[in-house]
Amino acid sequence: MSEISEKNDSPRPKRLGLSLSGGGFRASFFHIGVLAKMAELGLLRYVEVISTVSGGAIIGTLYYLHLKKLLENKSDSQVLDSDYCQILQKITEDFLKAVQSNIIMTAYNNPLKTIKMALDNYSSSLRLAELYEQYFYRPVFNPNETAPIKMSELKIMPKGDLDFYPLEHNIHRSAKVPILLINTTSLNTGRNWYFEATHMGEAPRESIASQEIDKNLRLVRPNSYDLLDKEHEDFLLSHAVAASAALPAVFAPIKISHLYPNEIDLRLVDGGVHDNQGIEGLLNFDCTDFIISDASRPLEFEAKPNIGNEGLLLRVRSILGDRLREEQIYRMLEGKYKNHTAFMHLRKNFSIIKQGYLTLASKAKKLKPLTSISDFTLSNSNIGIAPEVQQSLARIRTHLDSFTDLEAYSLMFYGYQISQQVILNTPSLNQIAKQEQLNINWEFLKIAPWAKQPTPNYLHQLKVGSERFLKIFQLNPLVKRISLLVLFLIFLLTVWSLFSFLSILSSFSEVQELLAIPLNQAISIFSPIVIILFLLRVVFARRYSLIRELWFNFWAKALLPALCFPLVWLHLLFYDKLFLKAGQLDQLEKPLYQNDLNTLTNVDQQLESQ
Numbered sequence: 001m002s003e004i005s006e007k008n009d010s011p012r013p014k015r016l017g018l019s020l021s022g023g024g025f026r027a028s029f030f031h032i033g034v035l036a037k038m039a040e041l042g043l044l045r046y047v048e049v050i051s052t053v054s055g056g057a058i059i060g061t062l063y064y065l066h067l068k069k070l071l072e073n074k075s076d077s078q079v080l081d082s083d084y085c086q087i088l089q090k091i092t093e094d095f096l097k098a099v100q101s102n103i104i105m106t107a108y109n110n111p112l113k114t115i116k117m118a119l120d121n122y123s124s125s126l127r128l129a130e131l132y133e134q135y136f137y138r139p140v141f142n143p144n145e146t147a148p149i150k151m152s153e154l155k156i157m158p159k160g161d162l163d164f165y166p167l168e169h170n171i172h173r174s175a176k177v178p179i180l181l182i183n184t185t186s187l188n189t190g191r192n193w194y195f196e197a198t199h200m201g202e203a204p205r206e207s208i209a210s211q212e213i214d215k216n217l218r219l220v221r222p223n224s225y226d227l228l229d230k231e232h233e234d235f236l237l238s239h240a241v242a243a244s245a246a247l248p249a250v251f252a253p254i255k256i257s258h259l260y261p262n263e264i265d266l267r268l269v270d271g272g273v274h275d276n277q278g279i280e281g282l283l284n285f286d287c288t289d290f291i292i293s294d295a296s297r298p299l300e301f302e303a304k305p306n307i308g309n310e311g312l313l314l315r316v317r318s319i320l321g322d323r324l325r326e327e328q329i330y331r332m333l334e335g336k337y338k339n340h341t342a343f344m345h346l347r348k349n350f351s352i353i354k355q356g357y358l359t360l361a362s363k364a365k366k367l368k369p370l371t372s373i374s375d376f377t378l379s380n381s382n383i384g385i386a387p388e389v390q391q392s393l394a395r396i397r398t399h400l401d402s403f404t405d406l407e408a409y410s411l412m413f414y415g416y417q418i419s420q421q422v423i424l425n426t427p428s429l430n431q432i433a434k435q436e437q438l439n440i441n442w443e444f445l446k447i448a449p450w451a452k453q454p455t456p457n458y459l460h461q462l463k464v465g466s467e468r469f470l471k472i473f474q475l476n477p478l479v480k481r482i483s484l485l486v487l488f489l490i491f492l493l494t495v496w497s498l499f500s501f502l503s504i505l506s507s508f509s510e511v512q513e514l515l516a517i518p519l520n521q522a523i524s525i526f527s528p529i530v531i532i533l534f535l536l537r538v539v540f541a542r543r544y545s546l547i548r549e550l551w552f553n554f555w556a557k558a559l560l561p562a563l564c565f566p567l568v569w570l571h572l573l574f575y576d577k578l579f580l581k582a583g584q585l586d587q588l589e590k591p592l593y594q595n596d597l598n599t600l601t602n603v604d605q606q607l608e609s610q
Contacts (some may be wrong), residue, residue: 014428017049017287018178019278020056022245022271024398025099027055027295029408032092033415034293034344035063036442039084040088041423042434048170048284051181051278053271055398058132061237062091064154065140079175092443095215096408098135102576104400106131109569112563118558125250126426128400129242136155137237149237152225154180167285178376181281183271184243187253188264189216192274194281200222203284214461215241219260232259243268245400272296276321279328289428290332293415294345296325296429297398302559342426344418346394349383383417385451392462399468402576404583406458407465412444413451446585453591461583472579479578 018038020031038044052060066087070079107127109112116122123508133148139151157176158164170176182195191202205214225233235256243254246269256266270277276296299322305315332341393414396407403411423429450458464474473480506512515524581587 014175015048015052015287016043016046016289016291017219017282017285018047018291019051019282019293020053020060020293021278021296022054022056022276022398023295023297024245024400025058025403026396026398026411028059028095028099029411030295030346030404030415031056031059031293032088032095032120033412033417033444034291034419036085036412036440036444037416037419037423038291039088040434040437040440042081042438043291043423043429043432044084045079045175046432047178047291048166048176049181049282049287050178051183051277051281052244053183053276054245054247056278056293057182057241057271058136059091059095061180061182061241062095062136062140063087064178065137066091067157067178068154069140071156071175073104073159075159076173076175081434081438085438087310089440089442092412095136096403096405099408100402100404100580101135102402102572103128103135104130105568105572105576106400108561109565109572111565112603114562114565115558117252117561118554119171120255123254124557125242125246125251125254126239128245128251129236129238132241133236133238138184151195151197151200151237151240152233154237156197157269179285182240182244183255183275183278183281184240184246184268185271185273186219187267189559190274191216192271192280193243193266193268195243198239200235203281215519219264219266230260232256238546244271246270248273255304260535272321275324275328277325277328279332285332288340290337290341291423291429292328292329292332292341292343293419294325294343295411295415296321296346298322298345298394335410339426340428342419342423342429344415344422346414348422349388349390383421384448385414385417388459389451389454389462390431392459392465395466396462397418397466397468401468402580404461404465405585406447406450406461406583406588408449409444409585410451410462412442413447416442418446449591450585450588455522455589455591458588470575472575472582475582476578479575 021027023030031484035044036503038047050060050064070083070087074083107124113127117124117127138145139150141153156164156166158173158177162171166177179196184193184195185191186193186202189202193202194200199222202219204221205211222228223233232562239254242251245251246253253267253269256268259266275281277294279290279292279293282290299318304313306312329343331337333343380609389410393410396411403584423433454462461475464471467474470480473483506515531534
């Protein structure tokens with residue numbers, strides 16, 4: 001990575017950077033729409049740095065692998081803008097299919113692997129890494145191989161250039177070879193930890209300002225994977241992506257041991273903790289022009305914030321994250337990069353609402369205050385998406401479960417439409433964008449009629465899309481009623497089985513004799529045992545706490561989820577399929593104007609036949 005010098009009077013060539021924010025699969029689908037529009041505008045060939053975080057890392061890595069195949073099989077002069085469109089068409093189809101396998105539930109469908117998550121050398125994040133490899137990356141990189149993909153294998157060696165360095169040689173290419181940054185956060189130092197095709201580590205902080213402000217210990221970054229031992233030289237791509245998406249308190253941190261002396265154990269978590277937009281990486285590489293795709297969850301207004309311990313901590317964390325986001329975006333949109341930054345986000349064109357204070361007159365009228373985003377309005381955006389649809393899409397869940405066709409297409413279409421508006425209004429990008437765009441029949445364009453004129457059923461599905469669990473219950477009440485009835489019958493069967501067991505047990509003479517013991521005699525027998533156990537707990541309190549913690553971790557993280565695998569199978573085989581079916585476009589009622597158009601078409605056909 002290049003370091004930012006304090007003074008450099010020589011003119012620098014333009015360098016276009018693309019950042020793909022975090023936000024789970026919601027972000028991934030939104031980014032696909034942005035990439036599709038960039039492909040149409042002929043801008044993808046100019047991207048030299050791709051900085052990715054969490055959900056952006058999942059899709060950004062997939063795009064990079066496709067691009068690697070393209071650039072290594074076609075010479076620079078042979079690469080066409082239509083090639084980038086073909087990549088995005090392939091990703092649109094394959095990624096949605098993989099997501100609809102329900103990655104997060106599939107992670108727990110094998111009870112043996114679930115129990116294994118209690119071990120120190122395995123975790124929920126490593127299990128997800130296996131699935132990322134299986135469903136997303138292996139089919140693209142080399143489907144005939146079984147060995148996991150290494151970070152060091154990602155380096156692109158374009159056809160005809162055996163000794164290629166992107167930062168030095170891209171200036172001579174029409175189709176640039178981008179550098180992929182997978183952003184994570186080091187819990188050890190609190191800084192960004194980058195994974196690249198050539199090396200991994202923290203970016204050097206050598207400027208005068210950083211040396212004055214940041215006095216924390218520096219972890220020196222190795223210049224190449226080749227300098228490391230076998231364990232770290234072969235660091236896996238899927239582990240890097242899993243680290244970038246390891247949301248704290250939800251997924252376990254990725255552990256890297258023995259990379260530094262003094263028994264330092266690196267713990268890497270979601271890159272969004274430090275920089276959820278991935279902007280810092282682009283600045284570290286001296287990018288001059290920026291396309292920022294931000295699909296993170298915006299901070300929402302709350303009329304009555306939850307001040308309970310858990311609710312308060314979550315709100316404070318959200319405020320801190322939103323504050324960092326705002327400062328980064330202010331830097332890009334108000335400073336020297338103002339005319340060089342295209343910023344796409346989920347609340348583009350939302351109007352600013354101002355709530356006035358109460359007066360004697362307004363108190364008498366008992367005005368209803370704003371309570372949520374649903375009370376907000378949008379300005380006239382002219383992007384072909386209804387305001388209420390934009391509002392719902394801004395609240396779609398950030399999760400790694402199944403997304404329906406309706407949800408995925410809507411998010412892709414949203415990113416696609418916003419990009420058209422923003423990129424062409426960015427002076428530096430408008431200069432290099434193709435004036436005559438490629439006309440691609442993207443699969444997600446099928447959702448356009450509903451996005452423009454939403455039906456009640458379509459809006460209801462988008463609203464349900466903000467929930468995480470049992471969404472099919474809200475989409476299909478009959479399924480909910482049948483499920484509750486079956487659950488009640490299982491409860492009755494369990495109670496009957498328990499009473500039957502107790503009845504059989506009480507028929508044994510030994511049990512009858514035990515139950516016949518007087519209460520005072522039972523107390524005298526069991527009291528010494530209870531006292532001894534209590535004293536042992538006091539004497540071995542420290543070890544007891546450790547054992548209790550280990551047992552809790554094993555029970556909560558491994559054993560209990562493993563015992564629930566029949567429910568996981570039931571969800572994958574039944575509820576998930578019903579949910580996906582409900583979100584198919586042929587299940588929706590047609591928008592009104594489309595029905596009118598079909599009617600006019602039928603009338604015209606009848607007149608022609610007469």
